[in-house]
Amino acid sequence: MIKKIIIxxxxxxxxxxxxxxxxxxxxxxxxxxxxxxxILTIFNGIFISPTFGIIFGFSAxxxxxxxxxxxxxxxxxxxxxxxxxxxxxxKRVEIDNSIISSIIVFIxxxxxxxxxxILSAIFRDNSEIxxxxxxxxxxETIYTLVISIPIFYIYKKLFRKTKNRISF
Amino acid sequence: MSKxxxxxxxxxxxxxxxxxxxxxxxxxFSSGNKVVLSGKNIFYSIIYPFQFxxxxxxxxxxxxxxxxxxxxxxxxxxxxxxxELDSYKxxxxxxxxxxxxxxxxxxxxxxxxxxxxxxxxxxxxxxDYRKMNEVVFINKGSSSGIKENMPVISYAxxxxxxxxxxxxxxxxxxxxxxxxxxxxxxxxxxxxxxxxCLIKGDNxxxxxxxxxxxxxxxxxxxxxxxxxxxxxxxxxxxxxxxxGKIEKIxxxxxxxxxxxxxxxxxxxxxxxxxxxxxxxxYKEDDFQSLEIPE
Numbered sequence: 481m482i483k484k485i486i487i488x489x490x491x492x493x494x495x496x497x498x499x500x501x502x503x504x505x506x507x508x509x510x511x512x513x514x515x516x517x518x519i520l521t522i523f524n525g526i527f528i529s530p531t532f533g534i535i536f537g538f539s540a541x542x543x544x545x546x547x548x549x550x551x552x553x554x555x556x557x558x559x560x561x562x563x564x565x566x567x568x569x570x571k572r573v574e575i576d577n578s579i580i581s582s583i584i585v586f587i588x589x590x591x592x593x594x595x596x597x598i599l600s601a602i603f604r605d606n607s608e609i610x611x612x613x614x615x616x617x618x619x620e621t622i623y624t625l626v627i628s629i630p631i632f633y634i635y636k637k638l639f640r641k642t643k644n645r646i647s648f
Numbered sequence: 649m650s651k652x653x654x655x656x657x658x659x660x661x662x663x664x665x666x667x668x669x670x671x672x673x674x675x676x677f678s679s680g681n682k683v684v685l686s687g688k689n690i691f692y693s694i695i696y697p698f699q700f701x702x703x704x705x706x707x708x709x710x711x712x713x714x715x716x717x718x719x720x721x722x723x724x725x726x727x728x729x730x731x732e733l734d735s736y737k738x739x740x741x742x743x744x745x746x747x748x749x750x751x752x753x754x755x756x757x758x759x760x761x762x763x764x765x766x767x768x769x770x771x772x773x774x775x776d777y778r779k780m781n782e783v784v785f786i787n788k789g790s791s792s793g794i795k796e797n798m799p800v801i802s803y804a805x806x807x808x809x810x811x812x813x814x815x816x817x818x819x820x821x822x823x824x825x826x827x828x829x830x831x832x833x834x835x836x837x838x839x840x841x842x843x844x845c846l847i848k849g850d851n852x853x854x855x856x857x858x859x860x861x862x863x864x865x866x867x868x869x870x871x872x873x874x875x876x877x878x879x880x881x882x883x884x885x886x887x888x889x890x891x892g893k894i895e896k897i898x899x900x901x902x903x904x905x906x907x908x909x910x911x912x913x914x915x916x917x918x919x920x921x922x923x924x925x926x927x928x929x930y931k932e933d934d935f936q937s938l939e940i941p942e
Contacts, residue, residue, distance in 0.1 A: 530661055531660065531661045531664055534661065534664055534665050534668060535664065535668070538668040538671075538672070541672070542672075542675075545675075551676050551679055552675045552676065552678075552679040553671075553672035553673060553674075553675035553676035553679065554672075554676060556668070556671075556672040556675070557669055557672040557673070557676075560665060560668045560669065560672070561665075561669075564661065564662075564665040567661070603676060
């Protein structure tokens with residue numbers, strides 16, 4: 481478990497650090513990046529445990545919010561909720577191929593979107609939401625889905641459980 | 649106490665989640681200076697996603713319907729434009745046809761003016777395609793003063809070129825036997841050395857006739873075109889009408905002392921539209937008035 485925490489911690493710090501550098505722009509499409517934090521939160525929740533997903537999501541959100549200099553806490557709510565909800569697919573489906581993982585990622589993108597809309601409507605300017613939909617949403621969704629496939633295989637190889645379903 | 653511990657332990661995920669969410673909200677309220685949270689705001693926030701989705705879906709459907717109606721409109725416009733284009737194309741074809749007719753008639757008029765004979769301009773109204781146009785029909789007959797054996801010429805490349813002669817004549821139309829007809833012959837002259845020969849019709853090759861009785865010593869020189877004109881020996885054809893140019897000389901099968909030649913006739917019989925009938929009266933005509941160009 482410590483090994484998993486260390487690996488995820490390093491990955492998280494590296495990603496959040498790179499998010500706001502020019503280096504990461506190499507892989508951006510029209511200045512839009514895939515939502516790595518969402519993918520990692522989902523797969524941490526699925527492959528390690530939902531509790532780990534919640535904590536990872538919260539940490540990722542806090543780190544992201546700190547760097548954006550906006551209201552701290554919004555992304556931590558979003559990602560920790562996503563991490564929390566990962567227990568649903570674990571309970572219901574056998575996640576053993578990239579198609580299922582992509583579908584799950586897509587569903588969580590929608591979940592994230594709904595939470596984002598609610599929180600943004602409360603705490604942020606509505607024009608920001610319109611801008612997000614106009615310039616970011618479609619590209620980000622597609623890019624995230626595409627990127628999630630190799631990450632899924634990496635997680636599958638590193639953190640595969642002998643039994644995917646967990647008891648509740 | 650142990651019950652509480654068990655409860656917490658069983659629901660530790662939910663508890664952790666709640667704690668972290670609470671921390672997040674605390675952070676939000678502590679970090680955001682302009683956060684105003686009211687009941688109205690929360691209500692709008694909850695219904696906002698649904699409003700947004702409904703609005704987006706409505707816009708999508710409306711745009712789709714508009715696009716379909718626009719497509720129909722564009723299709724109608726396209727059909728209309730296509731039909732207009734077709735009619736314009738037809739106009740262009742008609743225009744070109746008229747232009748071509750005007751050009752033909754101009755040539756004919758030019759030729760008519762250059763002739764010393766009384767001339768009847770006629771339009772070709774029929775032809776025998778299967779036999780290499782060896783016979784063509786024209787739209788003037790005896791009512792226009794046309795008689796049998798009158799020579800028929802056309803305008804080819806700025807010159808007067810022989811087409812044939814009137815074979816039969818009715819009141820309003822005539823039958824012209826052309827150079828391609830195997831029964832047709834005309835006295836000919838090789839212009840360069842004034843050799844008298846005979847043109848004989850041939851319908852085996854398009855626009856090619858035979859030139860008979862060429863002396864053995866006559867040869868074709870390279871880069872020099874040998875023209876053949878009417879010799880004026882017969883009483884039907886005036887001298888100096890272009891017949892064609894020699895393509896190839898071949899030994900005669902019938903006469904040892906002579907060669908034969910294939911002559912490509914100057915008139916393109918397949919494209920013949922207008923002709924002139926020379927009202928020759930061989931008792932009175934002065935054939936010398938036509939000159940053979942060098």
